[in-house]
């Protein structure tokens with residue numbers, strides 16, 4: 001899932017400053033909806049988001065509260081003839097909000113729209129995030145994250161990614177990690193971090209990125225998918241998928257990276273009960 005950007009992007013600098021200030025100043029809790037969680041949502045969570053089974057009861061409720069905010073604020077639309085159901089909306093919102101479960105600040109403030117195709121899709125036109133070069137993917141995509149407030153997902157890949165909680169592949173976690181990364185206007189593997197975390201984060205993720213590049217060139221097996229060696233933005237997205245879906249292996253083989261992700265997300269999936277197998 002190469003990060004492909006629409007032609008009409010925000011001016012990165014202003015967005016970077018405004019979003020950073022907003023995130024830094026928003027120490028309050030997110031404002032949840034007054035209405036109760038719809039009665040069927042816990043069942044959807046149980047059936048469609050196996051990763052959430054490792055959460056404590058209060059975390060599951062918080063996750064669905066976040067999903068309520070997400071679905072109230074974002075426009076979700078089917079494409080290619082897809083009729084979006086409540087199950088699709090709640091599944092995607094819950095998986096997206098899993099990343100936010102213990103993060104301070106707003107709910108994907110730069111995101112406006114989620115587009116869902118029934119199957120992998122081919123974008124009509126796109127640009128590479130760093131160079132602006134027009135690029136076309138080698139094949140159909142399962143997801144995209146645009147800086148101008150759009151995430152695109154293929155529903156069958158969402159289902160497949162959610163079903164297997166131990167393969168390290170989850171397109172929703174991947175694309176919404178990109179959204180976190182892009183909140184400051186620059187897709188560079190550096191999401192908005194809490195004060196004091198920047199230096200260690202930059203060092204550890206750079207070292208781990210270079211390690212994955214070396215592993216990919218040498219075709220050495222890694223807990224991290226080799227796609228993460230594409231660039232630092234993809235590395236953060238792939239590392240996020242691995243953190244939630246292969247936490248035990250990530251702890252064993254990349255303890256420093258796991259520790260940084262644990263500090264950033266405020267979560268410790270390796271200790272979830274039952275643990276996500278890896």
Ligand SMILES: [Zn+2]
Pocket residue numbers: 001002003174178233234237
């Ligand atoms: Zn990506």
